[in-house]
Amino acid sequence: MYICLCNGVTEREIRSCCAEEGACTMRDLEHCLGVGANCGKCRPAAKEILKESRSLNDSRSESRTILAGASA
Numbered sequence: 087m088y089i090c091l092c093n094g095v096t097e098r099e100i101r102s103c104c105a106e107e108g109a110c111t112m113r114d115l116e117h118c119l120g121v122g123a124n125c126g127k128c129r130p131a132a133k134e135i136l137k138e139s140r141s142l143n144d145s146r147s148e149s150r151t152i153l154a155g156a157s158a
C-alpha cells in the first residue's frame with residue numbers, strides 16, 4: 087500500500103528502510119525515501135509504521151541477547 091503518494095513510497099519500502107538501513111526517526115525516513123518531505127500528509131501513517139518497526143526490531147534484539155546469554 088502506498089503511504090507517501092507525493093514520492094510513491096510504499097509501506098514495504100518504509101519497513102525495509104527501518105530493518106535494513108536502521109532508520110528509526112522520521113528524519114531518517116525523509117532522508118532515505120523522501121517520506122513527508124512534500125505535503126506531509128503521510129507523516130502520521132509513516133510514524134505509525136516506524137513505531138511498529140522499532141518495537142519489532144527491539145524484540146528481535148532482545149531475543150538475540152537472551153539467546154546469546156543462554157549459550158555463554
Ligand code: FES
Nearest residue numbers: 090092124125128
Ligand atoms: S504524501 Fe508524503 S509528502 Fe505528500
